[in-house]
Amino acid sequence: MSDGSTTRMNLSAIGASASVALLLVLAKLWALGLTGSLSVAASLADSGLDLIVSLGGLVAIAYAARPPDEDHAFGHSSVEDLAALGQSLFILASAVAIAVAAVTRLLGDAPPALADEGAGMGVMALSVALTVALVAWQTRVARATGNRVVLADRLHYLGDLIPNVGAILSLWASAAFGLTQVDSVVALAAAAMLLTGAVRIWLGGWNALMDRAASPEMVAGIEEIAGSWPGVRGFHDLKTRTAGSRVFVNLHIELDGTQTLTEAHDIGAGLRHAILDRYPQADVIIHKDPV
Structure with a gap:
Protein backbone atom coordinates (compact mmCIF):
# COMPACT_ATOMS: atom_id res chain seq x y z
CA MET A 1 0.00 0.00 0.00
CA SER A 2 1.41 3.41 -0.99
CA ASP A 3 1.91 6.22 1.51
CA GLY A 4 -0.81 8.22 -0.25
CA SER A 5 -3.34 5.40 0.01
CA THR A 6 -2.43 4.80 3.63
CA THR A 7 -2.91 8.47 4.49
CA ARG A 8 -6.28 8.57 2.70
CA MET A 9 -7.50 5.51 4.60
CA ASN A 10 -6.35 6.95 7.91
CA LEU A 11 -8.03 10.28 7.17
CA SER A 12 -11.25 8.50 6.19
CA ALA A 13 -11.30 6.65 9.52
CA ILE A 14 -10.71 9.80 11.58
CA GLY A 15 -13.09 11.83 9.38
CA ALA A 16 -15.83 9.29 10.01
CA SER A 17 -15.03 9.52 13.72
CA ALA A 18 -15.42 13.31 13.71
CA SER A 19 -18.70 13.10 11.78
CA VAL A 20 -20.17 10.55 14.17
CA ALA A 21 -19.01 12.56 17.18
CA LEU A 22 -20.61 15.76 15.87
CA LEU A 23 -23.92 13.99 15.22
CA LEU A 24 -23.89 12.45 18.69
CA VAL A 25 -23.06 15.75 20.38
CA LEU A 26 -26.13 17.34 18.82
CA ALA A 27 -28.37 14.37 19.63
CA LYS A 28 -27.17 14.13 23.25
CA LEU A 29 -27.54 17.88 23.79
CA TRP A 30 -31.20 17.44 22.86
CA ALA A 31 -31.54 14.36 25.10
CA LEU A 32 -29.88 16.14 28.03
CA GLY A 33 -32.30 19.04 27.71
CA LEU A 34 -35.22 16.62 27.87
CA THR A 35 -34.01 14.29 30.63
CA GLY A 36 -31.61 16.23 32.86
CA SER A 37 -29.67 12.96 33.23
CA LEU A 38 -26.11 13.09 34.51
CA SER A 39 -25.25 9.85 32.73
CA VAL A 40 -26.40 11.44 29.47
CA ALA A 41 -24.32 14.50 30.40
CA ALA A 42 -21.31 12.24 30.95
CA SER A 43 -21.88 10.60 27.59
CA LEU A 44 -22.32 14.05 26.00
CA ALA A 45 -19.01 15.20 27.47
CA ASP A 46 -17.37 12.05 26.17
CA SER A 47 -18.75 12.67 22.67
CA GLY A 48 -17.63 16.30 22.84
CA LEU A 49 -14.15 15.14 23.71
CA ASP A 50 -14.35 12.54 20.95
CA LEU A 51 -15.03 15.38 18.52
CA ILE A 52 -12.05 17.37 19.81
CA VAL A 53 -9.81 14.31 19.69
CA SER A 54 -10.98 13.38 16.18
CA LEU A 55 -10.47 16.90 14.82
CA GLY A 56 -7.03 16.96 16.43
CA GLY A 57 -6.34 13.56 14.89
CA LEU A 58 -7.34 14.82 11.43
CA VAL A 59 -4.94 17.73 11.71
CA ALA A 60 -2.20 15.54 13.16
CA ILE A 61 -2.45 12.84 10.47
CA ALA A 62 -2.58 15.42 7.67
CA TYR A 63 0.42 17.30 9.08
CA ALA A 64 2.37 14.14 9.93
CA ALA A 65 1.96 12.97 6.32
CA ARG A 66 3.99 15.93 5.07
CA PRO A 67 7.35 14.82 3.68
CA PRO A 68 10.59 15.65 5.48
CA ASP A 69 12.02 19.10 4.81
CA GLU A 70 15.14 21.09 5.71
CA ASP A 71 13.87 21.85 9.21
CA HIS A 72 12.36 18.40 9.89
CA ALA A 73 14.65 15.81 8.35
CA PHE A 74 12.81 12.94 10.06
CA GLY A 75 9.33 14.14 9.12
CA HIS A 76 6.52 15.66 11.19
CA SER A 77 5.02 12.67 13.00
CA SER A 78 5.72 14.05 16.50
CA VAL A 79 2.78 16.43 16.05
CA GLU A 80 0.56 13.44 16.84
CA ASP A 81 2.13 13.20 20.30
CA LEU A 82 1.72 16.93 20.96
CA ALA A 83 -1.96 16.62 20.02
CA ALA A 84 -2.31 13.66 22.39
CA LEU A 85 -0.98 15.68 25.34
CA GLY A 86 -3.48 18.47 24.73
CA GLN A 87 -6.36 16.03 24.28
CA SER A 88 -5.58 14.31 27.56
CA LEU A 89 -5.95 17.59 29.46
CA PHE A 90 -9.44 18.15 28.00
CA ILE A 91 -10.45 14.63 28.98
CA LEU A 92 -9.10 15.05 32.50
CA ALA A 93 -11.02 18.29 33.07
CA SER A 94 -14.25 16.70 31.84
CA ALA A 95 -13.81 13.66 34.11
CA VAL A 96 -13.34 15.87 37.18
CA ALA A 97 -16.39 18.02 36.38
CA ILE A 98 -18.64 14.97 35.87
CA ALA A 99 -17.39 13.30 39.05
CA VAL A 100 -18.02 16.42 41.14
CA ALA A 101 -21.54 16.77 39.78
CA ALA A 102 -22.29 13.08 40.40
CA VAL A 103 -21.02 13.16 44.00
CA THR A 104 -23.00 16.34 44.67
CA ARG A 105 -26.19 14.64 43.54
CA LEU A 106 -25.48 11.48 45.50
CA LEU A 107 -24.91 13.46 48.71
CA GLY A 108 -27.94 15.69 48.17
CA ASP A 109 -31.10 15.17 50.21
CA ALA A 110 -33.38 14.65 47.22
CA PRO A 111 -31.84 13.79 43.84
CA PRO A 112 -33.69 15.58 41.01
CA ALA A 113 -36.13 13.43 39.09
CA LEU A 114 -35.37 12.56 35.49
CA ALA A 115 -37.82 13.17 32.66
CA ASP A 116 -38.54 11.83 29.15
CA GLU A 117 -36.42 8.76 29.76
CA GLY A 118 -37.77 7.12 26.60
CA ALA A 119 -36.38 9.86 24.35
CA GLY A 120 -33.07 9.67 26.16
CA MET A 121 -32.86 5.90 25.73
CA GLY A 122 -33.58 6.31 22.00
CA VAL A 123 -30.72 8.76 21.58
CA MET A 124 -28.33 6.54 23.52
CA ALA A 125 -29.38 3.51 21.44
CA LEU A 126 -28.56 5.55 18.32
CA SER A 127 -25.19 6.34 19.88
CA VAL A 128 -24.45 2.65 20.45
CA ALA A 129 -25.40 1.72 16.86
CA LEU A 130 -23.27 4.46 15.28
CA THR A 131 -20.34 3.64 17.56
CA VAL A 132 -20.43 -0.06 16.60
CA ALA A 133 -20.46 0.86 12.88
CA LEU A 134 -17.57 3.30 13.33
CA VAL A 135 -15.46 0.79 15.29
CA ALA A 136 -15.99 -1.78 12.51
CA TRP A 137 -14.63 0.63 9.89
CA GLN A 138 -11.72 1.77 12.08
CA THR A 139 -10.81 -1.87 12.73
CA ARG A 140 -10.54 -2.46 8.99
CA VAL A 141 -8.40 0.64 8.46
CA ALA A 142 -6.15 -0.10 11.46
CA ARG A 143 -5.46 -3.62 10.21
CA ALA A 144 -4.52 -2.25 6.79
CA THR A 145 -2.36 0.69 7.90
CA GLY A 146 -1.27 0.07 11.50
CA ASN A 147 -1.71 3.77 12.27
CA ARG A 148 -1.46 4.46 16.02
CA VAL A 149 -3.87 7.42 15.90
CA VAL A 150 -6.58 5.26 14.32
CA LEU A 151 -5.88 2.42 16.76
CA ALA A 152 -6.14 4.80 19.72
CA ASP A 153 -9.34 6.35 18.38
CA ARG A 154 -10.82 2.88 17.85
CA LEU A 155 -9.92 1.86 21.40
CA HIS A 156 -11.51 5.03 22.77
CA TYR A 157 -14.78 4.37 20.93
CA LEU A 158 -14.82 0.79 22.15
CA GLY A 159 -14.61 2.22 25.66
CA ASP A 160 -17.50 4.58 24.87
CA LEU A 161 -19.86 1.63 24.49
CA ILE A 162 -19.80 1.01 28.25
CA PRO A 163 -20.99 4.47 29.42
CA ASN A 164 -23.52 4.58 26.56
CA VAL A 165 -25.04 1.28 27.60
CA GLY A 166 -24.84 2.43 31.23
CA ALA A 167 -26.80 5.58 30.39
CA ILE A 168 -29.54 3.46 28.81
CA LEU A 169 -29.72 1.26 31.92
CA SER A 170 -29.85 4.27 34.28
CA LEU A 171 -32.67 5.88 32.27
CA TRP A 172 -34.54 2.58 32.26
CA ALA A 173 -34.09 2.21 36.04
CA SER A 174 -35.44 5.73 36.53
CA ALA A 175 -38.45 5.16 34.28
CA ALA A 176 -39.30 1.69 35.60
CA PHE A 177 -38.46 1.93 39.29
CA GLY A 178 -37.75 5.59 40.04
CA LEU A 179 -34.12 4.81 40.90
CA THR A 180 -32.66 8.18 39.94
CA GLN A 181 -29.46 7.63 41.92
CA VAL A 182 -28.38 4.94 39.45
CA ASP A 183 -27.82 7.82 37.04
CA SER A 184 -25.18 9.38 39.31
CA VAL A 185 -23.46 6.05 39.88
CA VAL A 186 -23.19 5.48 36.11
CA ALA A 187 -21.85 9.02 35.71
CA LEU A 188 -19.14 8.30 38.30
CA ALA A 189 -18.14 5.13 36.45
CA ALA A 190 -17.97 7.08 33.19
CA ALA A 191 -15.81 9.74 34.87
CA ALA A 192 -13.43 7.02 36.08
CA MET A 193 -13.15 5.66 32.54
CA LEU A 194 -12.46 9.15 31.18
CA LEU A 195 -9.75 9.66 33.80
CA THR A 196 -8.12 6.35 32.93
CA GLY A 197 -8.20 7.22 29.24
CA ALA A 198 -6.69 10.66 29.90
CA VAL A 199 -3.76 9.12 31.78
CA ARG A 200 -3.19 6.53 29.06
CA ILE A 201 -3.22 9.15 26.28
CA TRP A 202 -0.90 11.43 28.25
CA LEU A 203 1.62 8.67 28.94
CA GLY A 204 1.60 7.56 25.31
CA GLY A 205 2.28 11.07 24.02
CA TRP A 206 4.87 11.80 26.73
CA ASN A 207 6.79 8.57 26.17
CA ALA A 208 6.93 9.17 22.42
CA LEU A 209 8.19 12.73 22.85
CA MET A 210 10.87 11.34 25.17
CA ASP A 211 12.04 9.02 22.35
CA ARG A 212 10.87 5.87 24.06
CA ALA A 213 11.95 2.67 22.34
CA ALA A 214 9.57 0.53 20.32
CA SER A 215 7.68 -2.26 22.04
CA PRO A 216 9.71 -5.34 23.08
CA GLU A 217 7.64 -7.40 20.63
CA MET A 218 8.63 -5.17 17.71
CA VAL A 219 12.31 -5.14 18.74
CA ALA A 220 12.28 -8.95 18.99
CA GLY A 221 10.62 -9.17 15.57
CA ILE A 222 13.30 -6.99 13.96
CA GLU A 223 16.03 -9.06 15.63
CA GLU A 224 14.42 -12.24 14.28
CA ILE A 225 14.35 -10.87 10.72
CA ALA A 226 17.92 -9.54 10.85
CA GLY A 227 19.32 -12.65 12.48
CA SER A 228 17.97 -14.96 9.78
CA TRP A 229 18.47 -12.75 6.71
CA PRO A 230 20.69 -14.33 4.00
CA GLY A 231 24.13 -12.77 3.84
CA VAL A 232 23.97 -11.14 7.27
CA ARG A 233 26.75 -12.56 9.48
CA GLY A 234 25.52 -10.69 12.56
CA PHE A 235 24.10 -7.40 13.76
CA HIS A 236 24.53 -4.91 16.58
CA ASP A 237 23.51 -1.47 17.85
CA LEU A 251 20.55 -1.14 12.76
CA HIS A 252 24.17 -2.14 12.06
CA ILE A 253 24.60 -5.38 10.11
CA GLU A 254 27.84 -7.33 9.65
CA LEU A 255 28.65 -8.46 6.10
CA ASP A 256 31.43 -10.24 4.25
CA GLY A 257 33.96 -7.49 3.58
CA THR A 258 35.26 -9.16 0.41
CA GLN A 259 31.98 -8.95 -1.52
CA THR A 260 31.17 -6.13 -3.94
CA LEU A 261 29.45 -2.94 -2.91
CA THR A 262 26.46 -3.91 -5.07
CA GLU A 263 26.11 -7.26 -3.29
CA ALA A 264 26.32 -5.57 0.13
CA HIS A 265 23.75 -2.98 -0.93
CA ASP A 266 21.32 -5.65 -2.15
CA ILE A 267 21.53 -7.52 1.16
CA GLY A 268 20.86 -4.33 3.15
CA ALA A 269 18.03 -3.22 0.85
CA GLY A 270 16.36 -6.61 1.03
CA LEU A 271 16.56 -6.63 4.82
CA ARG A 272 15.15 -3.10 5.02
CA HIS A 273 12.16 -4.02 2.83
CA ALA A 274 11.54 -7.16 4.89
CA ILE A 275 11.35 -5.07 8.07
CA LEU A 276 9.03 -2.55 6.38
CA ASP A 277 6.76 -5.35 5.13
CA ARG A 278 6.21 -6.53 8.71
CA TYR A 279 6.19 -3.05 10.27
CA PRO A 280 4.84 -0.52 7.72
CA GLN A 281 4.99 2.28 10.33
CA ALA A 282 8.77 1.95 10.58
CA ASP A 283 11.46 4.23 9.14
CA VAL A 284 14.55 2.04 8.77
CA ILE A 285 18.22 3.02 8.40
CA ILE A 286 20.73 0.19 8.03
CA HIS A 287 24.50 0.62 8.41
CA LYS A 288 26.78 -1.99 6.85
CA ASP A 289 29.97 -3.09 8.62
CA PRO A 290 32.52 -5.66 7.38
CA VAL A 291 32.91 -8.69 9.57
Missing part, protein backbone atom coordinates in the same frame (compact mmCIF):
# COMPACT_ATOMS: atom_id res chain seq x y z
CA LEU A 238 19.80 -1.94 17.14
CA LYS A 239 18.15 1.28 18.32
CA THR A 240 14.51 2.34 18.01
CA ARG A 241 12.47 5.39 18.98
CA THR A 242 8.82 6.31 18.53
CA ALA A 243 7.41 9.58 17.18
CA GLY A 244 3.67 9.75 16.66
CA SER A 245 2.65 6.76 14.56
CA ARG A 246 6.20 6.29 13.23
CA VAL A 247 8.95 4.09 14.67
CA PHE A 248 12.51 4.98 13.69
CA VAL A 249 14.90 2.03 13.47
CA ASN A 250 18.70 2.13 13.26
Whole structure:
Protein backbone atom coordinates (compact mmCIF):
# COMPACT_ATOMS: atom_id res chain seq x y z
CA MET A 1 0.00 0.00 0.00
CA SER A 2 1.41 3.41 -0.99
CA ASP A 3 1.91 6.22 1.51
CA GLY A 4 -0.81 8.22 -0.25
CA SER A 5 -3.34 5.40 0.01
CA THR A 6 -2.43 4.80 3.63
CA THR A 7 -2.91 8.47 4.49
CA ARG A 8 -6.28 8.57 2.70
CA MET A 9 -7.50 5.51 4.60
CA ASN A 10 -6.35 6.95 7.91
CA LEU A 11 -8.03 10.28 7.17
CA SER A 12 -11.25 8.50 6.19
CA ALA A 13 -11.30 6.65 9.52
CA ILE A 14 -10.71 9.80 11.58
CA GLY A 15 -13.09 11.83 9.38
CA ALA A 16 -15.83 9.29 10.01
CA SER A 17 -15.03 9.52 13.72
CA ALA A 18 -15.42 13.31 13.71
CA SER A 19 -18.70 13.10 11.78
CA VAL A 20 -20.17 10.55 14.17
CA ALA A 21 -19.01 12.56 17.18
CA LEU A 22 -20.61 15.76 15.87
CA LEU A 23 -23.92 13.99 15.22
CA LEU A 24 -23.89 12.45 18.69
CA VAL A 25 -23.06 15.75 20.38
CA LEU A 26 -26.13 17.34 18.82
CA ALA A 27 -28.37 14.37 19.63
CA LYS A 28 -27.17 14.13 23.25
CA LEU A 29 -27.54 17.88 23.79
CA TRP A 30 -31.20 17.44 22.86
CA ALA A 31 -31.54 14.36 25.10
CA LEU A 32 -29.88 16.14 28.03
CA GLY A 33 -32.30 19.04 27.71
CA LEU A 34 -35.22 16.62 27.87
CA THR A 35 -34.01 14.29 30.63
CA GLY A 36 -31.61 16.23 32.86
CA SER A 37 -29.67 12.96 33.23
CA LEU A 38 -26.11 13.09 34.51
CA SER A 39 -25.25 9.85 32.73
CA VAL A 40 -26.40 11.44 29.47
CA ALA A 41 -24.32 14.50 30.40
CA ALA A 42 -21.31 12.24 30.95
CA SER A 43 -21.88 10.60 27.59
CA LEU A 44 -22.32 14.05 26.00
CA ALA A 45 -19.01 15.20 27.47
CA ASP A 46 -17.37 12.05 26.17
CA SER A 47 -18.75 12.67 22.67
CA GLY A 48 -17.63 16.30 22.84
CA LEU A 49 -14.15 15.14 23.71
CA ASP A 50 -14.35 12.54 20.95
CA LEU A 51 -15.03 15.38 18.52
CA ILE A 52 -12.05 17.37 19.81
CA VAL A 53 -9.81 14.31 19.69
CA SER A 54 -10.98 13.38 16.18
CA LEU A 55 -10.47 16.90 14.82
CA GLY A 56 -7.03 16.96 16.43
CA GLY A 57 -6.34 13.56 14.89
CA LEU A 58 -7.34 14.82 11.43
CA VAL A 59 -4.94 17.73 11.71
CA ALA A 60 -2.20 15.54 13.16
CA ILE A 61 -2.45 12.84 10.47
CA ALA A 62 -2.58 15.42 7.67
CA TYR A 63 0.42 17.30 9.08
CA ALA A 64 2.37 14.14 9.93
CA ALA A 65 1.96 12.97 6.32
CA ARG A 66 3.99 15.93 5.07
CA PRO A 67 7.35 14.82 3.68
CA PRO A 68 10.59 15.65 5.48
CA ASP A 69 12.02 19.10 4.81
CA GLU A 70 15.14 21.09 5.71
CA ASP A 71 13.87 21.85 9.21
CA HIS A 72 12.36 18.40 9.89
CA ALA A 73 14.65 15.81 8.35
CA PHE A 74 12.81 12.94 10.06
CA GLY A 75 9.33 14.14 9.12
CA HIS A 76 6.52 15.66 11.19
CA SER A 77 5.02 12.67 13.00
CA SER A 78 5.72 14.05 16.50
CA VAL A 79 2.78 16.43 16.05
CA GLU A 80 0.56 13.44 16.84
CA ASP A 81 2.13 13.20 20.30
CA LEU A 82 1.72 16.93 20.96
CA ALA A 83 -1.96 16.62 20.02
CA ALA A 84 -2.31 13.66 22.39
CA LEU A 85 -0.98 15.68 25.34
CA GLY A 86 -3.48 18.47 24.73
CA GLN A 87 -6.36 16.03 24.28
CA SER A 88 -5.58 14.31 27.56
CA LEU A 89 -5.95 17.59 29.46
CA PHE A 90 -9.44 18.15 28.00
CA ILE A 91 -10.45 14.63 28.98
CA LEU A 92 -9.10 15.05 32.50
CA ALA A 93 -11.02 18.29 33.07
CA SER A 94 -14.25 16.70 31.84
CA ALA A 95 -13.81 13.66 34.11
CA VAL A 96 -13.34 15.87 37.18
CA ALA A 97 -16.39 18.02 36.38
CA ILE A 98 -18.64 14.97 35.87
CA ALA A 99 -17.39 13.30 39.05
CA VAL A 100 -18.02 16.42 41.14
CA ALA A 101 -21.54 16.77 39.78
CA ALA A 102 -22.29 13.08 40.40
CA VAL A 103 -21.02 13.16 44.00
CA THR A 104 -23.00 16.34 44.67
CA ARG A 105 -26.19 14.64 43.54
CA LEU A 106 -25.48 11.48 45.50
CA LEU A 107 -24.91 13.46 48.71
CA GLY A 108 -27.94 15.69 48.17
CA ASP A 109 -31.10 15.17 50.21
CA ALA A 110 -33.38 14.65 47.22
CA PRO A 111 -31.84 13.79 43.84
CA PRO A 112 -33.69 15.58 41.01
CA ALA A 113 -36.13 13.43 39.09
CA LEU A 114 -35.37 12.56 35.49
CA ALA A 115 -37.82 13.17 32.66
CA ASP A 116 -38.54 11.83 29.15
CA GLU A 117 -36.42 8.76 29.76
CA GLY A 118 -37.77 7.12 26.60
CA ALA A 119 -36.38 9.86 24.35
CA GLY A 120 -33.07 9.67 26.16
CA MET A 121 -32.86 5.90 25.73
CA GLY A 122 -33.58 6.31 22.00
CA VAL A 123 -30.72 8.76 21.58
CA MET A 124 -28.33 6.54 23.52
CA ALA A 125 -29.38 3.51 21.44
CA LEU A 126 -28.56 5.55 18.32
CA SER A 127 -25.19 6.34 19.88
CA VAL A 128 -24.45 2.65 20.45
CA ALA A 129 -25.40 1.72 16.86
CA LEU A 130 -23.27 4.46 15.28
CA THR A 131 -20.34 3.64 17.56
CA VAL A 132 -20.43 -0.06 16.60
CA ALA A 133 -20.46 0.86 12.88
CA LEU A 134 -17.57 3.30 13.33
CA VAL A 135 -15.46 0.79 15.29
CA ALA A 136 -15.99 -1.78 12.51
CA TRP A 137 -14.63 0.63 9.89
CA GLN A 138 -11.72 1.77 12.08
CA THR A 139 -10.81 -1.87 12.73
CA ARG A 140 -10.54 -2.46 8.99
CA VAL A 141 -8.40 0.64 8.46
CA ALA A 142 -6.15 -0.10 11.46
CA ARG A 143 -5.46 -3.62 10.21
CA ALA A 144 -4.52 -2.25 6.79
CA THR A 145 -2.36 0.69 7.90
CA GLY A 146 -1.27 0.07 11.50
CA ASN A 147 -1.71 3.77 12.27
CA ARG A 148 -1.46 4.46 16.02
CA VAL A 149 -3.87 7.42 15.90
CA VAL A 150 -6.58 5.26 14.32
CA LEU A 151 -5.88 2.42 16.76
CA ALA A 152 -6.14 4.80 19.72
CA ASP A 153 -9.34 6.35 18.38
CA ARG A 154 -10.82 2.88 17.85
CA LEU A 155 -9.92 1.86 21.40
CA HIS A 156 -11.51 5.03 22.77
CA TYR A 157 -14.78 4.37 20.93
CA LEU A 158 -14.82 0.79 22.15
CA GLY A 159 -14.61 2.22 25.66
CA ASP A 160 -17.50 4.58 24.87
CA LEU A 161 -19.86 1.63 24.49
CA ILE A 162 -19.80 1.01 28.25
CA PRO A 163 -20.99 4.47 29.42
CA ASN A 164 -23.52 4.58 26.56
CA VAL A 165 -25.04 1.28 27.60
CA GLY A 166 -24.84 2.43 31.23
CA ALA A 167 -26.80 5.58 30.39
CA ILE A 168 -29.54 3.46 28.81
CA LEU A 169 -29.72 1.26 31.92
CA SER A 170 -29.85 4.27 34.28
CA LEU A 171 -32.67 5.88 32.27
CA TRP A 172 -34.54 2.58 32.26
CA ALA A 173 -34.09 2.21 36.04
CA SER A 174 -35.44 5.73 36.53
CA ALA A 175 -38.45 5.16 34.28
CA ALA A 176 -39.30 1.69 35.60
CA PHE A 177 -38.46 1.93 39.29
CA GLY A 178 -37.75 5.59 40.04
CA LEU A 179 -34.12 4.81 40.90
CA THR A 180 -32.66 8.18 39.94
CA GLN A 181 -29.46 7.63 41.92
CA VAL A 182 -28.38 4.94 39.45
CA ASP A 183 -27.82 7.82 37.04
CA SER A 184 -25.18 9.38 39.31
CA VAL A 185 -23.46 6.05 39.88
CA VAL A 186 -23.19 5.48 36.11
CA ALA A 187 -21.85 9.02 35.71
CA LEU A 188 -19.14 8.30 38.30
CA ALA A 189 -18.14 5.13 36.45
CA ALA A 190 -17.97 7.08 33.19
CA ALA A 191 -15.81 9.74 34.87
CA ALA A 192 -13.43 7.02 36.08
CA MET A 193 -13.15 5.66 32.54
CA LEU A 194 -12.46 9.15 31.18
CA LEU A 195 -9.75 9.66 33.80
CA THR A 196 -8.12 6.35 32.93
CA GLY A 197 -8.20 7.22 29.24
CA ALA A 198 -6.69 10.66 29.90
CA VAL A 199 -3.76 9.12 31.78
CA ARG A 200 -3.19 6.53 29.06
CA ILE A 201 -3.22 9.15 26.28
CA TRP A 202 -0.90 11.43 28.25
CA LEU A 203 1.62 8.67 28.94
CA GLY A 204 1.60 7.56 25.31
CA GLY A 205 2.28 11.07 24.02
CA TRP A 206 4.87 11.80 26.73
CA ASN A 207 6.79 8.57 26.17
CA ALA A 208 6.93 9.17 22.42
CA LEU A 209 8.19 12.73 22.85
CA MET A 210 10.87 11.34 25.17
CA ASP A 211 12.04 9.02 22.35
CA ARG A 212 10.87 5.87 24.06
CA ALA A 213 11.95 2.67 22.34
CA ALA A 214 9.57 0.53 20.32
CA SER A 215 7.68 -2.26 22.04
CA PRO A 216 9.71 -5.34 23.08
CA GLU A 217 7.64 -7.40 20.63
CA MET A 218 8.63 -5.17 17.71
CA VAL A 219 12.31 -5.14 18.74
CA ALA A 220 12.28 -8.95 18.99
CA GLY A 221 10.62 -9.17 15.57
CA ILE A 222 13.30 -6.99 13.96
CA GLU A 223 16.03 -9.06 15.63
CA GLU A 224 14.42 -12.24 14.28
CA ILE A 225 14.35 -10.87 10.72
CA ALA A 226 17.92 -9.54 10.85
CA GLY A 227 19.32 -12.65 12.48
CA SER A 228 17.97 -14.96 9.78
CA TRP A 229 18.47 -12.75 6.71
CA PRO A 230 20.69 -14.33 4.00
CA GLY A 231 24.13 -12.77 3.84
CA VAL A 232 23.97 -11.14 7.27
CA ARG A 233 26.75 -12.56 9.48
CA GLY A 234 25.52 -10.69 12.56
CA PHE A 235 24.10 -7.40 13.76
CA HIS A 236 24.53 -4.91 16.58
CA ASP A 237 23.51 -1.47 17.85
CA LEU A 238 19.80 -1.94 17.14
CA LYS A 239 18.15 1.28 18.32
CA THR A 240 14.51 2.34 18.01
CA ARG A 241 12.47 5.39 18.98
CA THR A 242 8.82 6.31 18.53
CA ALA A 243 7.41 9.58 17.18
CA GLY A 244 3.67 9.75 16.66
CA SER A 245 2.65 6.76 14.56
CA ARG A 246 6.20 6.29 13.23
CA VAL A 247 8.95 4.09 14.67
CA PHE A 248 12.51 4.98 13.69
CA VAL A 249 14.90 2.03 13.47
CA ASN A 250 18.70 2.13 13.26
CA LEU A 251 20.55 -1.14 12.76
CA HIS A 252 24.17 -2.14 12.06
CA ILE A 253 24.60 -5.38 10.11
CA GLU A 254 27.84 -7.33 9.65
CA LEU A 255 28.65 -8.46 6.10
CA ASP A 256 31.43 -10.24 4.25
CA GLY A 257 33.96 -7.49 3.58
CA THR A 258 35.26 -9.16 0.41
CA GLN A 259 31.98 -8.95 -1.52
CA THR A 260 31.17 -6.13 -3.94
CA LEU A 261 29.45 -2.94 -2.91
CA THR A 262 26.46 -3.91 -5.07
CA GLU A 263 26.11 -7.26 -3.29
CA ALA A 264 26.32 -5.57 0.13
CA HIS A 265 23.75 -2.98 -0.93
CA ASP A 266 21.32 -5.65 -2.15
CA ILE A 267 21.53 -7.52 1.16
CA GLY A 268 20.86 -4.33 3.15
CA ALA A 269 18.03 -3.22 0.85
CA GLY A 270 16.36 -6.61 1.03
CA LEU A 271 16.56 -6.63 4.82
CA ARG A 272 15.15 -3.10 5.02
CA HIS A 273 12.16 -4.02 2.83
CA ALA A 274 11.54 -7.16 4.89
CA ILE A 275 11.35 -5.07 8.07
CA LEU A 276 9.03 -2.55 6.38
CA ASP A 277 6.76 -5.35 5.13
CA ARG A 278 6.21 -6.53 8.71
CA TYR A 279 6.19 -3.05 10.27
CA PRO A 280 4.84 -0.52 7.72
CA GLN A 281 4.99 2.28 10.33
CA ALA A 282 8.77 1.95 10.58
CA ASP A 283 11.46 4.23 9.14
CA VAL A 284 14.55 2.04 8.77
CA ILE A 285 18.22 3.02 8.40
CA ILE A 286 20.73 0.19 8.03
CA HIS A 287 24.50 0.62 8.41
CA LYS A 288 26.78 -1.99 6.85
CA ASP A 289 29.97 -3.09 8.62
CA PRO A 290 32.52 -5.66 7.38
CA VAL A 291 32.91 -8.69 9.57
